[in-house]
Amino acid sequence: MFRPKVKVTNLNFYYGTKWALKDISMEIKPNSVTALIGPSGCGKSTFLRTLNRLNDLIEGVKISGEVLLDGENIYAPDVDPISLRRRVGMVFQQPNPFPMSIYDNVAYGPRIHGIKRKEQLDAIVERSLKRAALWDEVADRLHRPALGLSGGQQQRLCIARLLAVEPEVVLMDEPSSALDPISTLKIEELIRVLKESYTIVIVTHNMQQAARVSDYTAFFLDGEMIEYDDTEIIFTRPRDQRTEDYITGRFG
Numbered sequence: 001m002f003r004p005k006v007k008v009t010n011l012n013f014y015y016g017t018k019w020a021l022k023d024i025s026m027e028i029k030p031n032s033v034t035a036l037i038g039p040s041g042c043g044k045s046t047f048l049r050t051l052n053r054l055n056d057l058i059e060g061v062k063i064s065g066e067v068l069l070d071g072e073n074i075y076a077p078d079v080d081p082i083s084l085r086r087r088v089g090m091v092f093q094q095p096n097p098f099p100m101s102i103y104d105n106v107a108y109g110p111r112i113h114g115i116k117r118k119e120q121l122d123a124i125v126e127r128s129l130k131r132a133a134l135w136d137e138v139a140d141r142l143h144r145p146a147l148g149l150s151g152g153q154q155q156r157l158c159i160a161r162l163l164a165v166e167p168e169v170v171l172m173d174e175p176s177s178a179l180d181p182i183s184t185l186k187i188e189e190l191i192r193v194l195k196e197s198y199t200i201v202i203v204t205h206n207m208q209q210a211a212r213v214s215d216y217t218a219f220f221l222d223g224e225m226i227e228y229d230d231t232e233i234i235f236t237r238p239r240d241q242r243t244e245d246y247i248t249g250r251f252g
């Protein structure tokens with residue numbers, strides 16, 4: 001048994017009358033990679049966004065059930081969603097660096113949290129870019145615009161920006177679907193390294209990717225979590241016929 005980093009219990013989520021997540025319960029292990037798979041519209045992204053309350057920003061949504069981070073309910077009235085999102089950061093499908101320099105992108109979060117000393121910011125920027133496996137490519141052009149980087153570099157910069165505020169959980173919503181195969185492999189290598197320090201949850205349409213990078217996989221279908229197990233079991237001997245049909249490409 002393990003102490004879950006995130007524990008979801010009987011989570012239901014509605015967009016107006018659309019029941020998008022149906023009674024999901026799931027425990028996410030610390031320092032692991034958990035992949036969420038399933039056909040388009042099954043609720044993977046919605047589920048991911050409930051873990052840092054990003055859905056709160058949408059009008060007319062309703063949520064019930066519980067999401068615990070280290071045993072504490074993230075939907076409790078005294079939880080500040082902004083500080084929660086620092087602990088539970090997110091990387092999106094399209095890299096979204098700010099229109100400023102590489103350095104300022106990474107220093108952005110720490111500055112907001114009150115860090116002003118140049119030496120301290122320099123150290124955070126260097127450490128974060130190294131952890132995101134980007135330092136060697138940008139060390140000589142830190143003050144150039146981030147938007148001049150390639151798509152894959154921009155995505156690693158977004159990861160560095162997130163790591164600069166020391167998150168505990170990293171949510172990734174199809175982080176490499178807009179990238180070429182080489183950049184995709186770099187992101188996958190990075191995910192494998194990052195899980196030593198963080199807990200990672202990744203939505204992916206790419207089943208080979210789920211099989212390559214994750215320790216655990218959850219299969220979603222029409223708002224339900226059909227099966228959740230070791231990735232190896234999901235991809236070699238799933239228990240549910242619907243999981244088998246999906247991973248063998250019979251639908252979705």
Ligand SMILES: Nc1ncnc2c1ncn2[C@@H]1O[C@H](COP(=O)(O)OP(=O)(O)OP(=O)(O)O)[C@@H](O)[C@H]1O
Pocket residue numbers: 015018020038039040041042043044045046047058
């Ligand atoms: N803002 C919204 N308002 C209303 N319905 C929404 C909204 N966002 C998502 N939905 C619906 O909720 C369901 C789940 O969507 P979600 O984006 O979580 O699925 P997904 O599995 O991540 O899909 P995809 O793989 O295509 O990104 C879908 O039927 C979708 O149309």
